[in-house]
Amino acid sequence: MKIGFIGCGNMGSAMIGGILKNGVFEKNEIIVSNLTEEGSRRSREKLGVVTTLDNCEVVKNANIVILAVKPQFYEEVIGEIKSFLTPQHMIVGIAPGKTLAWLEEKCEQPLKVVRLMPNTPAQVGAGMTGACVNDRVTEEDLDQILAITNSFGRTEVVPERLMDAVSAVSGCSPAYVFMFIEAMADAAVAQGMPRKQAYQFAAQAVLGSAKLLLETGMHPGELKDMVCSPAGTTIEGVRILEKNGFRSAVFEALQGAADKGKKM
Numbered sequence: 001m002k003i004g005f006i007g008c009g010n011m012g013s014a015m016i017g018g019i020l021k022n023g024v025f026e027k028n029e030i031i032v033s034n035l036t037e038e039g040s041r042r043s044r045e046k047l048g049v050v051t052t053l054d055n056c057e058v059v060k061n062a063n064i065v066i067l068a069v070k071p072q073f074y075e076e077v078i079g080e081i082k083s084f085l086t087p088q089h090m091i092v093g094i095a096p097g098k099t100l101a102w103l104e105e106k107c108e109q110p111l112k113v114v115r116l117m118p119n120t121p122a123q124v125g126a127g128m129t130g131a132c133v134n135d136r137v138t139e140e141d142l143d144q145i146l147a148i149t150n151s152f153g154r155t156e157v158v159p160e161r162l163m164d165a166v167s168a169v170s171g172c173s174p175a176y177v178f179m180f181i182e183a184m185a186d187a188a189v190a191q192g193m194p195r196k197q198a199y200q201f202a203a204q205a206v207l208g209s210a211k212l213l214l215e216t217g218m219h220p221g222e223l224k225d226m227v228c229s230p231a232g233t234t235i236e237g238v239r240i241l242e243k244n245g246f247r248s249a250v251f252e253a254l255q256g257a258a259d260k261g262k263k264m
C-alpha cells in the first residue's frame with residue numbers, strides 16, 4: 001500500500017474517487033481505516049480499496065497518511081498512530097486550523113508534513129485545493145501530492161498564512177453557493193417553475209458564470225456589467241441585492257469562517 005486514509009467520509013471518499021479515476025494509485029495501493037465494520041464495508045463496496053478498523057495499520061502499510069477525520073478527532077488519532085510514524089512518512093492534514101507546526105508537535109518527531117484544504121466538488125473532479133508543506137517535504141514529495149490533488153480538481157500551493165483564507169473561499173464556500181442556488185431556485189418556484197427545473201437553471205447559471213470567468217480571465221465586475229442592460233431587469237436585482245447587504249453578508253461569512261479556522 002502506498003497511500004492511507006484515516007477516516008473515509010465525504011472528503012476521504014471524494015479524494016479517493018479522483019485518485020482511482022486518474023490512476024494515481026491502484027485500489028490495492030490504498031488502505032482506509034473506518035470506525036465501524038459498516039463503514040469499512042461501504043468503502044470496499046464503493047471504492048474497492050483495502051480496509052481496516054485499526055488506524056495503526058494504515059500507518060504501517062502506507063507512507064502517505066491522510067487524516068480525513070473531523071478536526072475534533074485529530075489529537076486522539078495522532079496519539080494512536082504516532083509511535084508507528086517514521087521519517088519516511090508524509091502526514092497530511094486536511095482540517096481547518098491544524099497547522100504544520102501543530103501537526104509536527106503532536107506527532108512528536110521530525111516528519112514530512114503537508115496541509116491540504118480540498119472541497120466537496122472534488123467528488124465530481126472539480127475540486128479546488130490549497131496546499132502547503134513543511135521544509136522536510138522534497139520537490140519530489142510535493143509532485144506526488146500535486147498528482148493526488150490534481151486528480152480531483154485544481155491545486156494552488158500557498159504560503160501557510162493563507163490557509164484560513166483558502167478554507168473560507170474554497171473549502172467552505174460550496175455550502176454558501178448551494179444556499180445561493182437553493183434561494184434562486186426557491187424564487188423561480190415562486191414564479192411557477194417546477195422545482196427540479198429550477199435547480200437545473202440556477203445551478204447551470206452558477207457553473208457557466210464560473211466557467212466564463214475562469215476561461216476569459218475577465219474581471220467579475222466587467223462580466224456583471226455585461227449582464228446589466230440600462231433600465232433593465234438585472235440592474236434592478238443588483239439594486240435590491242446591494243440594498244440588502246449581499247456583498248457585505250458574503251464578506252462577513254467568509255471572514256467568520258476564516259476567523260473560526262484560526263481558533264481551531
Ligand SMILES: NC(=O)C1=CN([C@@H]2O[C@H](COP(=O)(O)OP(=O)(O)OC[C@H]3O[C@@H](n4cnc5c(N)ncnc54)[C@H](O)[C@@H]3O)[C@@H](O)[C@H]2O)C=CC1
Nearest residue numbers: 007008009010011012034035068069070071094095118119
Ligand atoms: N466536508 C468538507 O467540505 C470538507 C472537509 N474538510 C475536512 O476533512 C475532514 C473530514 O471531513 P468529512 O469527510 O467532511 O467528515 P465525515 O464525517 O464525512 O468523515 C469522517 C470519517 O471519519 C470517521 N472517523 C471518525 N473518527 C475516526 C477514528 N477515530 N478513526 C477512524 N475513522 C474515524 C467517521 O466515521 C467518518 O466516516 C475534516 O477534518 C474536515 O474539516 C476539508 C475540506 C472540506
Ligand SMILES: O=C(O)[C@@H]1CCC=N1
Nearest residue numbers: 095096167171172173
Ligand atoms: O467546516 C468544515 O469542517 C470543513 C472545513 C472546510 C469546509 N468544511
